[in-house]
Amino acid sequence: MKRFSLFLCLTCFILYSCTTTKPLTSGVAPSEVTDLKLLEPFSYISMIKKNNRGELDDSLSAVSRELICKVLHDLQGQVPLTGEIILSDSAINKTLEKEFESLILTADKTGNISTLKITPVIDRILEANNTRFGLLTVSTGFTRARGNYGKQVAKGAGLAILTLGMYYQTPVKAYSAMYVMIVDSKEDNISFFRKSYLQDKEPLDETVLAKQFKDIFKGYFLTQS
16 A cells, blocks of 8 residues: 555644644535535554654554544534445555545645645546545544553653753654545535644544544534534
């Protein structure tokens, strides 16, 4: 599997401990999104076992995908999801992965979706399933093996003593970043894009993911509280 570039950019977001960005939307009102299908999520979860270096873990990433589907299923009635589109063709899935990456990285970099067009394979899949709107989700993040966090805290404390307190850095315990995009096959554009990232929150904690999705859809599908 190609390693998603968003995962490589994750360290950039450590600067922001708890953030949900402003939503980017097109002229389509939320009330018009009445038939929304979830395309299979992509997840890239790393495990830190030694020091502060993480390795992408396919098993954890698979668990993340399952949790995303469950959380979104639980939001049915609040978010107008009418089903899922799961593909068994690995070649098409790889192409979808590249198209997800292209759309999300472009929207994230430019902060503008007004000129961003839907990509060909996503468009064909939605049309083949008689669906106007597709929900794209990408999750990235990391967790730590048992005992790793305490060791890194201890190392930081030791360094603080050696430097007479002039240098001390608390390691980040965990990290969860979520990217959500709604694509429109009728208009061939992007209806909605928003992201959420939480520092020191476990990316495989269902309550954390539920909070991120609720924050992302707040003010769009969900009422502003």
